[in-house]
Amino acid sequence: xxxxxxxxxxxxxxxxxxxxxxxxxxxxxxxxxxxxxxxxxxxxxxxxxxxxxxxxxxxxxxxxxxxxxxxxxxxxxxxxxxxxxxxxxxxxxxxxxxxxxxxxxxxxxxxxxxxxxxxxxxxxxxxxxxxxxxxxxxxxxxxxxxxxxxxxxxxxxxxxxxxxxxxxxxxxxxxxxxxxxxxxxxxxxxxxxxxxxxxxxxxxxxxxxxxxxxxxxxxxxxxxxxxxxxx
Amino acid sequence: xxxxxxxxxxxxxxxxxxxxxxxxxxxxxxxxxxxxxxxxxxxxxxxxxxxxxxxxxxxxxxxxxxxxxxxxxxxxxxxxxxxxxxxxxxxxxxxxxxxxxxxxxxxxxxxxxxxxxxxxxxxxxxxxxxxxxxxxxxxxxxxxxxxxxxxxxxxxxxxxxxxxxxxxxxxxxxxxxxxxxxxxxxxxxxxxxxxxxxxxxxxxxxxxxxxxxxxxxxxxxxxxxxxxxxxxxxxxxxxxxxxxxxxxxxxxxxxxxxxxxxxxxxxxxxxxxxxxxx
Numbered sequence: 003x004x005x006x007x008x009x010x011x012x013x014x015x016x017x018x019x020x021x022x023x024x025x026x027x028x029x030x031x032x033x034x035x036x037x038x039x040x041x042x043x044x045x046x047x048x049x050x051x052x053x054x055x056x057x058x059x060x061x062x063x064x065x066x067x068x069x070x071x072x073x074x075x076x077x078x079x080x081x082x083x084x085x086x087x088x089x090x091x092x093x094x095x096x097x098x099x100x101x102x103x104x105x106x107x108x109x110x111x112x113x114x115x116x117x118x119x120x121x122x123x124x125x126x127x128x129x130x131x132x133x134x135x136x137x138x139x140x141x142x143x144x145x146x147x148x149x150x151x152x153x154x155x156x157x158x159x160x161x162x163x164x165x166x167x168x169x170x171x172x173x174x175x176x177x178x179x180x181x182x183x184x185x186x187x188x189x190x191x192x193x194x195x196x197x198x199x200x201x202x203x204x205x206x207x208x209x210x211x212x213x214x215x216x217x218x219x220x221x222x223x224x225x226x227x228x229x230x231x232x233x
Numbered sequence: 234x235x236x237x238x239x240x241x242x243x244x245x246x247x248x249x250x251x252x253x254x255x256x257x258x259x260x261x262x263x264x265x266x267x268x269x270x271x272x273x274x275x276x277x278x279x280x281x282x283x284x285x286x287x288x289x290x291x292x293x294x295x296x297x298x299x300x301x302x303x304x305x306x307x308x309x310x311x312x313x314x315x316x317x318x319x320x321x322x323x324x325x326x327x328x329x330x331x332x333x334x335x336x337x338x339x340x341x342x343x344x345x346x347x348x349x350x351x352x353x354x355x356x357x358x359x360x361x362x363x364x365x366x367x368x369x370x371x372x373x374x375x376x377x378x379x380x381x382x383x384x385x386x387x388x389x390x391x392x393x394x395x396x397x398x399x400x401x402x403x404x405x406x407x408x409x410x411x412x413x414x415x416x417x418x419x420x421x422x423x424x425x426x427x428x429x430x431x432x433x434x435x436x437x438x439x440x441x442x443x444x445x446x447x448x449x450x451x452x453x454x455x456x457x458x459x460x461x462x463x464x465x466x467x468x469x470x471x472x473x474x475x476x477x478x479x480x481x482x483x484x485x486x487x488x489x490x491x492x493x494x495x496x497x498x499x500x501x502x503x504x505x506x507x508x509x510x511x
Contacts, residue, residue: 089309089468090466181294183294198413199274200276200413200436201413
């Protein structure tokens with residue numbers, strides 16, 4: 003118990019003194035997971051809208067696959083991405099193994115099905131008549147898609163939060179494709195594991211607390227936006 | 234609508250720029266160093282690597298895994314230089330032509346640690362094989378790394394010497410984790426384990442385990458640096474590997490190794506060996 007308080011005290015000490023290493027690790031976490039979430043939003047919302055609005059054979063199967071992908075184990079993603087991008091792999095010429103770029107790619111793969119799955123559920127949840135009504139009022143196709151997105155903005159923001167929350171807290175893929183290199187690919191989760199195995203439990207707890215604070219701040223901002231126009 | 238589109242495109246472009254920027258580095262300046270968890274967990278590389286980078290301009294990607302995995306990476310050409318401590322597998326690795334210029338860097342020693350209560354009654358024993366036999370005969374809990382690391386290889390060798398096959402015994406558990414974490418598990422469960430002295434000293438303040446057996450010749454833990462053979466695979470940064478190997482056996486690095494940890498733990502964690510005969 004004492005250790006816990008010590009760790010929390012250490013967290014605030016590191017934050018108040020703006021320890022350069024901790025600041026760097028925190029910013030890198032934010033940058034990598036932010037980029038990954040952004041990429042997953044473009045692909046996930048795009049694909050989700052398409053799948054939800056277009057009828058085609060095998061649609062149910064595809065949605066089942068995406069829903070399964072929402073629980074994709076990060077370590078499996080990490081393994082496959084590693085095999086693809088290592089020097090002798092099919093994408094080895096890119097030379098991106100053990101770089102932040104590889105971490106962004108792996109995290110984007112983890113977050114995309116989450117965003118797509120929630121998007122599909124959100125759009126399908128809207129009443130069918132709404133689409134017909136919008137089209138009947140003379141809207142173009144793009145305008146209709148835009149209005150449907152606006153109509154389901156609450157669940158779509160939830161998709162952003164779920165995607166971001168999923169990748170900022172994951173470790174399996176980050177450590178495999180990033181390698182936990184000091185000052186380069188070391189993020190909050192991988193640093194926490196390393197400090198634990200070094201026996202620096204107070205620093206490990208401190209990094210954990212910072213991760214929670216970061217996650218909370220981002221979600222608080224998103225929730226505020228989400229709830230703002232509800233009133 | 235239009236403005237929003239432009240805004241979205243700008244955001245996407247920005248994200249791409251950041252993503253690419255993060256990955257771009259001068260080619261040929263990156264070295265992948267595959268090494269053991271003990272060199273990272275003890276903090277030694279946090280001092281040596283930045284110094285090397287500053288002196289040479291290379292960028293070292295340190296990947297801390299077990300010695301077994303490090304050599305597997307070397308065999309596939311996924312690393313440029315290794316710093317490992319599993320002499321028998323290293324010799325096999327060299328015979329396979331995967332590495333060049335295998336050179337001794339430093340040593341410390343393995344120790345057998347256990348709970349203060351010492352249920353197997355092995356404290357102070359001199360023979361490692363004998364102490365393992367007593368752990369087995371008293372069915373005391375033993376935690377194995379189980380990860381093909383150098384430490385795991387050493388442990389297997391001692392069991393063989395003791396004439397015991399512990400894999401299926403109930404008192405024998407494999408963690409599959411690094412050295413630091415395995416020590417933590419042993420401390421929590423009150424079990425015995427074998428560790429390198431460096432990691433043990435680094436964790437000592439938090440774990441209630443005592444040194445039980447030490448000093449046996451068979452407990453010597455020797456680290457070698459190996460450059461990966463560039464003839465075997467394309468894309469090996471052999472110049473960088475050579476520079477790193479030369480650096481770590483240089484007088485400067487060796488004196489850092491000698492002094493490392495003395496102020497903090499009262500004893501050195503590693504002893505420099507460069508140029509010595511084995």
